[in-house]
Amino acid sequence: MATPNPRARNVADLKANILNPSLTSTYETTFVFPTAVKNWMASRSGVGGSLNSSKEEKISLSCRAAALPETNLATHEQLNDFTGVTERHVYRRQYSGISSFEFYVDTKYTPILLFENWIKFIVNEDTSNKKLENNNYNYRVNFPDEYKSQIYIRKFEKNYANRNLEYTFLNAYPISINTMRLNYDASQVLVCIVNFNFSRYIVNTQRAATQKLDLQRADGSTLPVTIADGRPTLAQLAEQLEEAGGRDFGPNILGS
Numbered sequence: 001m002a003t004p005n006p007r008a009r010n011v012a013d014l015k016a017n018i019l020n021p022s023l024t025s026t027y028e029t030t031f032v033f034p035t036a037v038k039n040w041m042a043s044r045s046g047v048g049g050s051l052n053s054s055k056e057e058k059i060s061l062s063c064r065a066a067a068l069p070e071t072n073l074a075t076h077e078q079l080n081d082f083t084g085v086t087e088r089h090v091y092r093r094q095y096s097g098i099s100s101f102e103f104y105v106d107t108k109y110t111p112i113l114l115f116e117n118w119i120k121f122i123v124n125e126d127t128s129n130k131k132l133e134n135n136n137y138n139y140r141v142n143f144p145d146e147y148k149s150q151i152y153i154r155k156f157e158k159n160y161a162n163r164n165l166e167y168t169f170l171n172a173y174p175i176s177i178n179t180m181r182l183n184y185d186a187s188q189v190l191v192c193i194v195n196f197n198f199s200r201y202i203v204n205t206q207r208a209a210t211q212k213l214d215l216q217r218a219d220g221s222t223l224p225v226t227i228a229d230g231r232p233t234l235a236q237l238a239e240q241l242e243e244a245g246g247r248d249f250g251p252n253i254l255g256s
Helices: 011-017 035-042 053-061 110-122 234-244
Strands: 027-031 063-065 071-082 085-095 098-104 149-155 163-177 191-197 200-207 210-216 222-228
Touching (some): 035 110, 110 191
Antiparallel strands (some): 098 191, 163 191, 210 222
16 A cells, blocks of 8 residues: 655644644542441541542542553563564453542541541451550451442543543552651651552543533523533633624623
């Protein structure tokens, strides 16, 4: 097959294909805590209080860094079938199995306590157990079905439009918490790094939801526009106004 001939490119081609990159700072994480872990935290067995929707939202917003997962294909080498040729045939898809998440720690130590409780539940470390500090303390690990859950990473863009990427980590649970160094040097925000084990992941794409709004002009007339994800940001409104060819709108631009 012949290679295609080169052709001239204009500025519009560059803007459409190169000058519209995806940014690393637009993402959202969701951690689904198992029901058994939630019940554990709500009882005397946990430490730091129960889990509620406010703490779940705080965990999602305080995740300062995450990573889209790694995968590779395991191959088998086939030698000497053809002279001088080494063939590699795929026989399995492999996953890294570990994913790290970094969290800003607030003054209530919410991320530390939540993931410490999750780990404490896995090893059945009951805080109310008076034998916990004994030198010969022993424990029995809970069943995997009780402590494994899902983690979601949603990758979107700053205008909330176009296609979103959603990664679902299956059978995930915290396997370690990194050391958090404290010192008398210049103060910095405390960061908690939690490493999760997972069996595999699934990636899906979703179109951003849209909402139709009527922008009100100064003369009382309206201009119908479509806002992605129902979140009318200033950038989105400015773009809609530019497309409308004017900015003569009333003070109640979004209507009643």
